Structures are given as C-alpha cells and as structure tokens.
Amino acid sequence: MALPAPLRPIQHHLRTAQEHEKRDPVVAYYCRLYAMQTGMKLDSKTPECRKFLVKLMDQLETMKKELNDNDSITQEVVGNAHIENYALKMFLYADNEDRSGRFHKNMIKSFYTASLLLDVLSVFGELSEENIQHRKYARWKATYIHNCLKSGEAPQPGPIGMDEDEEADEFGADGFSHGASFRGADPSHTFQDQGQDVAPGPAPGIGFTPGPASGPSGPPTTNYNNIQVPPGAHAPANTPAELPPPSGGVHLSPEDFTKAQKYCKYAGSALQYEDVSTAVQNLQKALKLLTTGKE
Known part of the structure; x- marks a missing residue:
C-alpha cells in the first residue's frame, strides 16, 4: 500500500524497517512502532491515512507475536538498549570512516x-541531550558529505564548523529529499546491503561517545560546536577500588532501583556484542548508584 502524502515524514523509518526485516527484526519492529506513533500524530483521521496506519498496527501485532520470546520486545529497557547500541554502532562506523577521509555511500547511509x-529511541521516552546532539550531527554530516560528492567537491573529514541552525537543509526533517541525486539516484535508494552490514565491527554500547578513528585514548576533548566528544571511547572503566564503600544509611528510591536495573540491562546488551568495556562501565554505574545513592 502506497504511503499517503501526509505521512511522508515517516517514509525513511519504514524503509529502514524493511531493510532490517531479516538482519535485525527488533530494529524493524521499533522503526515501525515509531512510524505508527508518529503517523498517528500527523494524520489519523483521513480515510487513506487511517487505512494505512491500521495496516501498520496489524503488522506490528503480528511481529510482536512472532517475537514474543525476545527480551528486546517484551522488556522496554532491553529494547531501548538494543536500539541505542545499534544506532551508536552505525554512528561509530561512519564517524571513523569520516575522520579517516574515506567517503562513500555506506558511510553516508x-x-x-x-x-x-x-529518532526511534523516542518511543521509550525523551531523548538524552547527548543523543539529540548525536542525531543532529549525524544527519548534518550525511547531508554535508552527500552534497559535496554530488557537486564534485572534496568533503572535509572529521568535525568541522556547524552552525547552530544548520542540520539538514536539503534533506529537511523528512530526511533525504525526493529527487536528490547521488551518482544519478536518490541516496536513500542507492545504499543496498549487498549481503553485508553497512556498519561492521563491535558495538560501542550504551554510554558511548565517539572518539577519533585512531590514536591513543586521552587527548583533549573535541567538540562539534557544543557536541562534547570525549576521545577514548574504549578506555578502561573505573576500578572497584575507586568506588566509595557501601553505606548502610543509603536510602534508594524506586527510581534509583529502576536506573540500576537499566544499567545492568545495558551491560547485558553490551556483552551480546562482546563489548566488555561498556559492560563493565555500566555495571560500575549500577554499583555506584546502589552503594551511594548517586550516579
């Protein structure tokens, strides 16, 4: 069924869902859930849009039944970790390629x-300021490199000047615009999997902020005009000896227990990607919260 014009802003999220149907059904499910929730806000009254959204809801129900034994679907906190890990994994891959001066279709994609x-993370609640900045930078970088290659210019690698209101002027809020050309085609159609993941390598995990593609960890902090990017994403986590000893007088709120549980879930998700550093960091955060009542 064709996407009605009023629902056009969700087209790229639906396309991403389709691309991940077999590769990662969890990503496909939450992309469609975001598309459905956003579509309801855009237009749920006109017959054409309502019919489309009802069909999308049916598709989500079917997927939910098929994936009913998957913790990422049945437990929101695990689903949140899964999507955030996946998004940051793709960001790290593209950021490393960009900083190394390797500009190609897959890195833009x-x-x-x-x-x-x-965007999809918003189905779990408000985005963190860090993820808002990562989203803005990633969308702007995709636009900038795409436009450079389209016009035959050489893109500048790494973080360069970005105006506060400059994000994706050609692509806009809807993402890649119809009619935009990249070697003769709409960029959102040209990035085919070709049998491989466009973002190979280990996931950075929850709490990750991208650092340089190479070099030792620990140089001065870089920032993309207000986007703080501490280098050394895989630097060793704090050791247990650095944590204050447990205090019997600590009073934990229900929210504290929920946060501690989240950190443990994030650690478990990072271990699925064999990302030991991120797992340790999140377990340390949980331990610190439980022993001091502070993050």
Missing part, C-alpha cells in the same frame, strides 16, 4: 540511518 534510529 550509516550516518543517516543512525540519525533515524536515534
């Missing part, structure tokens, strides 16, 4: 898809 998946 990875930047843009990362921005779409950061």
Whole structure:
C-alpha cells in the first residue's frame, strides 16, 4: 500500500524497517512502532491515512507475536538498549570512516540511518541531550558529505564548523529529499546491503561517545560546536577500588532501583556484542548508584 502524502515524514523509518526485516527484526519492529506513533500524530483521521496506519498496527501485532520470546520486545529497557547500541554502532562506523577521509555511500547511509534510529529511541521516552546532539550531527554530516560528492567537491573529514541552525537543509526533517541525486539516484535508494552490514565491527554500547578513528585514548576533548566528544571511547572503566564503600544509611528510591536495573540491562546488551568495556562501565554505574545513592 502506497504511503499517503501526509505521512511522508515517516517514509525513511519504514524503509529502514524493511531493510532490517531479516538482519535485525527488533530494529524493524521499533522503526515501525515509531512510524505508527508518529503517523498517528500527523494524520489519523483521513480515510487513506487511517487505512494505512491500521495496516501498520496489524503488522506490528503480528511481529510482536512472532517475537514474543525476545527480551528486546517484551522488556522496554532491553529494547531501548538494543536500539541505542545499534544506532551508536552505525554512528561509530561512519564517524571513523569520516575522520579517516574515506567517503562513500555506506558511510553516508550509516550516518543517516543512525540519525533515524536515534529518532526511534523516542518511543521509550525523551531523548538524552547527548543523543539529540548525536542525531543532529549525524544527519548534518550525511547531508554535508552527500552534497559535496554530488557537486564534485572534496568533503572535509572529521568535525568541522556547524552552525547552530544548520542540520539538514536539503534533506529537511523528512530526511533525504525526493529527487536528490547521488551518482544519478536518490541516496536513500542507492545504499543496498549487498549481503553485508553497512556498519561492521563491535558495538560501542550504551554510554558511548565517539572518539577519533585512531590514536591513543586521552587527548583533549573535541567538540562539534557544543557536541562534547570525549576521545577514548574504549578506555578502561573505573576500578572497584575507586568506588566509595557501601553505606548502610543509603536510602534508594524506586527510581534509583529502576536506573540500576537499566544499567545492568545495558551491560547485558553490551556483552551480546562482546563489548566488555561498556559492560563493565555500566555495571560500575549500577554499583555506584546502589552503594551511594548517586550516579
């Protein structure tokens, strides 16, 4: 069924869902859930839009039944970790390629898809300021590099000047615009999987902020005009000895227990990607919260 014009802003999220149907059904499910929730706000009254959204709801129900034994579907906190891990994995891949001066279709696609998946995180609640900035930077970078290659210019690698209101002027809020050309085609159609993941390598995990593609960890902080990017994403986590000893007088609120549980879930998700550093960091955060009552 064709996408009605009023629902056009969700087209790229639906396309991302379709691309991940077999590769990662969890990503496909939450992309469609975001599309459905956003579509309801855009137009749920006109017959054409209502018919489309009802069909999308049916598709979500079917997927939910098929994936009823998957913790990422049945437990929101695990689903949140899964999508955030995946988005940051794609961001890291594109950021490393960009900083190394390797500009190609898959890295543009990875930047843009990362921005779409950061949109999707809003189904779990408000985005963190960090993820809002990552989303803005990723979408702007995809636009900038796409436009450079389209016009035959050489893109500048790494974080360069970005105006506060400059994000994706050609692509706009809807993402890649119809009619935009990249070697003769709409960029959102040209990035085919070709049998491989466009973002290979280990996931950075929850709490990750991208650092340089190479070099030792620990140099001065870089920032993309207000986007703080501490280098050394895989630097060793705090050791237990650095944590204050448990205090019997600590009073934890229900929210504290929920946050601690989240950190433990994030650690478990990071271990699925064999990302030991991120798992340790999140377990340390949980331990610190439980022993001091502070993050």
